[in-house]
Amino acid sequence: xxxxxxIPIALSACVLAALFIGALxxxxxxxxxxxxxxxxxxxxxxxxxxxxxxxxxxxCSGCHTMPGGEPYAGGKGVSTPFGTIYAGNLTPxxxxxIGSWGANDFYRALHEGRSRDGRLLYPAFPYPNISLTTxxxxxxxxxFLMNRVAPVKRESTAxxxxxPFNNQLAxxxxxxxxxxxxxYQPDATQSVSWNxxxxxxxxxxxxxxxxxxxxxxxxxxxxxxxxxxxxxxxxWYAPSLTARNEASxxxxxxxxxxxxxxHGISERGTALGPMAxxxxxxxxxxxxxxxxxxxxxxxALAPSATPLTxxxxxxxxxxxxxxxxxxxxCSKCHGDKGxxxxxxxxxxxxxRAVTMANTTNLIRVVLAGGFAPATTGNPQPHGMPPYYxxxxxAEIAKLLTFVRSSWGNNAAAVTDLDMVKYRNxxxxx
Amino acid sequence: xxxxxxxxxxxxxxxxxxxxxxxxxxxxxxxLSFDAMTERLEACIACHGKEGRTINAEYLPRIAGKPxxxxxxxxVNFRDGRRNNAVMSHLLQPLSxxxxxxxxQYFSALDLPYPPPQAPKVSADALRLGExxxxxxxxxxxxxxxxxxxxxxxxxxxxxxxxxxxLPSAYLSAQLGAWRAGQRRAHAPDCMGEMAKSLxxxxxxxxxxxxxxxxxxxxxxxxxxxxxxxxxxxGGVPQ
Numbered sequence: 001x002x003x004x005x006x007i008p009i010a011l012s013a014c015v016l017a018a019l020f021i022g023a024l025x026x027x028x029x030x031x032x033x034x035x036x037x038x039x040x041x042x043x044x045x046x047x048x049x050x051x052x053x054x055x056x057x058x059x060c061s062g063c064h065t066m067p068g069g070e071p072y073a074g075g076k077g078v079s080t081p082f083g084t085i086y087a088g089n090l091t092p093x094x095x096x097x098i099g100s101w102g103a104n105d106f107y108r109a110l111h112e113g114r115s116r117d118g119r120l121l122y123p124a125f126p127y128p129n130i131s132l133t134t135x136x137x138x139x140x141x142x143x144f145l146m147n148r149v150a151p152v153k154r155e156s157t158a159x160x161x162x163x164p165f166n167n168q169l170a171x172x173x174x175x176x177x178x179x180x181x182x183x184y185q186p187d188a189t190q191s192v193s194w195n196x197x198x199x200x201x202x203x204x205x206x207x208x209x210x211x212x213x214x215x216x217x218x219x220x221x222x223x224x225x226x227x228x229x230x231x232x233x234x235x236w237y238a239p240s241l242t243a244r245n246e247a248s249x250x251x252x253x254x255x256x257x258x259x260x261x262x263h264g265i266s267e268r269g270t271a272l273g274p275m276a277x278x279x280x281x282x283x284x285x286x287x288x289x290x291x292x293x294x295x296x297x298x299x300a301l302a303p304s305a306t307p308l309t310x311x312x313x314x315x316x317x318x319x320x321x322x323x324x325x326x327x328x329x330c331s332k333c334h335g336d337k338g339x340x341x342x343x344x345x346x347x348x349x350x351x352r353a354v355t356m357a358n359t360t361n362l363i364r365v366v367l368a369g370g371f372a373p374a375t376t377g378n379p380q381p382h383g384m385p386p387y388y389x390x391x392x393x394a395e396i397a398k399l400l401t402f403v404r405s406s407w408g409n410n411a412a413a414v415t416d417l418d419m420v421k422y423r424n425x426x427x428x429x
Numbered sequence: 430x431x432x433x434x435x436x437x438x439x440x441x442x443x444x445x446x447x448x449x450x451x452x453x454x455x456x457x458x459x460x461l462s463f464d465a466m467t468e469r470l471e472a473c474i475a476c477h478g479k480e481g482r483t484i485n486a487e488y489l490p491r492i493a494g495k496p497x498x499x500x501x502x503x504x505v506n507f508r509d510g511r512r513n514n515a516v517m518s519h520l521l522q523p524l525s526x527x528x529x530x531x532x533x534q535y536f537s538a539l540d541l542p543y544p545p546p547q548a549p550k551v552s553a554d555a556l557r558l559g560e561x562x563x564x565x566x567x568x569x570x571x572x573x574x575x576x577x578x579x580x581x582x583x584x585x586x587x588x589x590x591x592x593x594x595x596l597p598s599a600y601l602s603a604q605l606g607a608w609r610a611g612q613r614r615a616h617a618p619d620c621m622g623e624m625a626k627s628l629x630x631x632x633x634x635x636x637x638x639x640x641x642x643x644x645x646x647x648x649x650x651x652x653x654x655x656x657x658x659x660x661x662x663x664g665g666v667p668q
Binding site: 264276280344368370371372374379380381382384385387388389390 | 461466468469471472473474476505506508509511516519521524527528531
C-alpha cells in the first residue's frame with residue numbers, strides 16, 4: 001500500500017518543485033518592468049566631469065574600448081572558461097549603442113545586470129560588483145557617455161559561448177544562485193574614508209573580479225573575498241589581498257598604498273602585468289582622497305589565515321650554475337645580493353612577487369618581461385627584458401630556484417614542469 | 430608713456446614668460462640623459478641588441494637610426510593591435526604616447542655602423558626581378574618603385590618612412606608577407622598594405638633578397654624629404 005502511493009506522491013512533488021523553479025527562472029528572465037520610475041537627468045558639466053572620472057575608476061574602457069579603437073565602441077573579447085564574451089557599444093549611437101537608453105535603463109544595467117530590452121547580461125560585465133554603484137553615480141556615468149563620447153555605429157559582436165552557457169535560462173539559474181542586486185550599506189562603525197574605499201573597491205573598481213576565488217561556475221565563494229585567484233585564460237595570478245605573504249598591504253603606510261595605486265610604484269613594490277594595465281588605464285587617475293580611501297579599506301582587510309609557509313628550499317639549495325645564471329643575466333640590475341635599485345629595479349630579496357607560492361607571475365615576467373605603467377608619478381618607467389629567447393626552460397627553473405632560496409628568501413623550487421604550461425601560454429612568435 | 434608704465438609692462442612680460450616656462454616644464458616630461466634612458470630600456474635592448482643593433486636573430490630588426498616618427502608609429506601600432514607580436518604588445522600595453530615618443534627618439538638618434546650585406550640565396554633572375562621592382566616598379570601592375578617612397582638611397586625619409594637596407598632578408602619577406610596577409614597594418618589609409626597585396630610571394634622573395642644584398646651607403650641617415658609627392662596616400666606619414 002505504502003509503495004503504491006509512494007511513487008505518485010514523489011513524482012507530484014518533483015513536478016511541483018520543477019514548476020516552482022521554472023516559475024522562478026521565467027520571472028528572472030522576464031524581469032520586472034515596473035521597478036524603476038523613469039527620471040529625467042539634467043546633465044551639468046560638474047556631473048559629466050564626475051561621470052568621466054567614475055568611468056575611469058571603473059575602467060569601463062578597459063573592456064568597452066578596443067585597443068586602438070574608438071572610445072567605448074565595444075568589441076573587446078573577455079575570455080572565460082565558458083567562451084568569449086564581447087563588450088557592448090556604450091557610445092550614444094541610437095541603433096547600436098546606448099543612444100536610445102534612458103538613465104533608468106542604464107542604472108538597471110549596472111545594478112541588475114539587465115539590458116534595456118530586459119535581456120540578462122553575462123557577469124563577465126562585473127555587475128555583481130558594479131551593482132553597488134549608487135543611482136547618482138550611475139547617472140553621472142550615463143551623462144558622461146551620452147554627452148562626451150562620440151556616437152559610433154558598431155553592432156555588438158555575438159558572444160561565442162558553449163552550450164549550455166549560451167542560454168538565457170542557464171544564466172537565469174546562475175543569477176538565482178549567485179546574484180542579488182545590492183546597494184552599498186555603509187558601516188557606521190568605520191570612518192567616512194573607509195566606507196568610500198569599500199564602496200569603490202567592492203563596487204565600481206571591481207577589484208574582486210580578479211582577486212577573489214571563483215567556483216567552477218565562475219561565481220564568487222562566500223568567505224573568499226580577495227584571497228587571490230588565477231585569471232584562467234590569461235595565465236596570470238591575481239594575488240591575495242589578504243595574505244601577508246602575497247599582496248596584503250596591512251603593513252604598508254596609507255601613503256605607500258595610495259602612491260602605488262596612483263603611480264604603479266612605491267618603496268614597497270611595483271605593479272606588473274595586468275595590474276600595470278589597470279594602474280595605467282584606471283587607478284592612476286584616482287583623486288588623492290579616493291586613493292587614500294581605497295588604501296584605507298585595503299589596509300584594513302581582515303588578514304587571511306594563510307600560514308607563512310617555509311619550504312624545504314634549503315635542502316634543494318641551488319647549485320653553482322644557477323648562481324652563474326643570476327650573475328650573468330640579472331645582477332646588473334637587481335644587484336649582487338638581490339637588493340635592486342630603489343625607484344628603478346625591484347629588490348628580489350624579500351620580494352613577495354618572487355617568493356609567493358604561486359609562481360605564475362614570476363615565470364611570466366622572466367619569459368615575457370614587462371614595463372611598470374607610465375603614470376604622472378613615474379612617466380618614464382623601467383622595463384624588465386623578456387628572456388624567452390635567451391634562456392631554456394631548465395635554465396629559468398634553476399635561476400628562479402636560486403632567486404627564491406637566496407638572500408633570506410626561502411621558497412620552494414621552480415621545476416621544469418612548472419615551465420611547460422607558460423611556454424605554451426606565452427604564444428611567442 | 431611713463432617709466433612706471435614701462436616697468437609694469439616689463440614685469441608683466443617677465444611674469445608671463447616665467448608662467449609659460451613653468452607651464453612648459455609641468456606639461457612636458459623632463460628629458461632624461463642618454464644613460465638614464467638606456468637603463469630604462471633594457472627591455473628593448475635585450476632583443477634589438479646593444480644600442481639598438483640587432484642581435485643574432487633574423488626576425489628581430491635593427492631599430493637604431495630609423496626615423497623617429499616611423500619608430501613611434503610602430504610602437505603605437507604594436508600597443509594598439511595594428512601590428513601583432515605577443516611580446517611587443519605585452520611590453521607596450523602600459524606605456525603612454527609621450528613615453529613611446531621618447532623611446533622612438535632614443536633609438537632614432539643612434540648612429541651606429543651597419544653589418545655587411547647578406548650574400549643572396551636566390552637565382553640571378555630573382556635578383557633581377559627584385560632590383561626592377563625596387564628601383565623601377567612595374568607600371569603595368571600600377572606598382573610604384575620602392576624608392577619612390579623610401580628614398581633613392583633607400584635609407585628612408587624623415588620623419589616616418591623607414592629605410593630598407595641593412596635588414597635581414599628573412600625579416601623583410603616576413604614583413605611584406607604580414608602586410609599582404611593583413612597581419613601587419615598601419616594607420617589608414619594603409620599604403621604598405623595596399624602595395625604588399627599587389628605582390629606575389631615570388632615578388633616578395635625577390636625584393637627581400639635583393640634589398641638584403643645591398644650595402645648600406647656611407648651616409649646611412651634617412652633623407653630629409655622626397656623630390657616628388659608620394660604616389661599613394663599613407664596614414665601616419667605627414668603629406
